Amino acid sequence: MSGDNEETQAAEETSVDEKEVQEKMISPEKAEEAKLKARYPNLGNKPGGSDLLRKRLQKGQKYFDSGDYNMAKAKIKNKQLPTAAPEKTEITGDHIPTPQDLPQRKPSLVASKLAG
């Protein structure tokens, strides 16, 4: 009896292996998808859906808040700012863009090298 089970088990495993090999042969795409999901398990199940599209539509969005900017400038001068209560463990981003950080928005004054 146990002998039979072992045989069936071995047969099942072989057929599963064969199926995997077959799948890989049929669809390299699916193999690539498996690779991606292995690396990024939290990747949404909506294939190429709204998240990607919305990211595309938001291209170019930058934020500059003069209040934040002035606060950041003040922080540099005067290091003593009232700190938040120590219980708060949540860390929020503290990088406030300064004019040095923002890329220069000058137009190209140099002629194109194609015309050189």
Place this chain on the structure above:
Amino acid sequence: MAGPGGGSSDVQWCFSQVKGAIDDDVAEADIISTVEFNHTGELLATGDKGGRVVIFQQEPESKNQPQCRGEYNVYSTFQSHEPEFDYLKSLEIEEKINKIRWLPQKNAAQFLLSTNDKTIKLWKISERDKRPEGYNLKEEDGRYRDPNTVTTLRVPIFRPMDLMVEASPRRVFANAHTYHINSIAVNSDYETYLSADDLRINLWHLEITDRSFNIVDIKPANMEELTEVITAAEFHPNQCNTFVYSSSKGTIRMCDMRASALCDKHAKMFEEPEDPNNRSFFSEIISSISDVKFSHSGRYMMTRDYLSVKIWDLNMETRPVETYQVHEYLRSKLCSLYENDCIFDKFECCWNGNDSVVMTGSYNNFFRMFDRGYRQDVTLEASRENSKPRSVLKPRKVSTGGKRKKDEISVDSLDFNKKILHTAWHPLDNIIAVATTNNLYIFQEKLN
């Protein structure tokens, strides 16, 4: 072995010219973003990420060198768009030229439309080769004369001068697009043109800048329900009522402007059925159409998605009549191509003058041509190594199997930073313009 072109199987392509800097350190502004021949092929325009347009003009064929057609030399260059910042929406507006479209020539001047993400401009390029001399009230250098010193009168005359080519903006079509403009297309009526962004298409009259008609609007009432965006749009080459637009889901919709003012309901929808068993995370992304081009005849249209080029018969919506694999070997690399964002690269495609051959770009500075009649295809490379004048381009091959033959390149050795996204074919002759990241190559058919 000779490559395809012009309907015969024995066209050989030769290097003709290369424009741009040699050094590897590419400034972002120098990245070429569009290439377009005008209707006669005499002029070739390029746009770049820095908002500049460079126009080349073909030299007339010289009797001394009948074995090659004229070379392209710089005709005019100007700053078309400048970077802007929309303070209201906190949005940076890139000066990158997304598209250039020539208008057919009506008088001595040339006109083209160039667009960035938000604004379309009509540029007039005109020649000046004479200037008036002999004014009564002005000196030759422009200073005004004291009228009391003028004792005689003369008639100013025009004298020849060195050719000056001037570009001036004649119309600015602004503030009509909330999203980023991906296409502009001139109508065959030569009076109107369309501009398409991710969600809307507008119809303009070339003379009128303060209003445009919205003809397609696919924005959902709730943006959470957004499933597809418009990726390209084009007018039919001779039916002025017909245009098509492609989507990120791999569909093409054909619309007839006679049916209604708002063309949200398509007249035809072209979509190839998909095998649900083969569906993967990548399916939709690689089916996104990056370019759509009508054939010159108006009978067919060509679409480019990430891995293939498809030819559609406008009379058949159910599937394409021809499918050509550009770089099928990338299908087993989709995971890393997704991680490095290359899977989102937008390749363009083009027809030759008589619609017998189509061309598109790939990676490693390779580009591909497919001869529809002879069912042949060839892979060529745009590189400085093959840039001896009139040297014939050798076909390239990517090895997919285990064994790599001599002269073949393996898939893992391909340089994915060297992408050819923009190519153009002369409307009449076998002359092609191929843009690498920052260089423009011109290849010509070998003539004996």
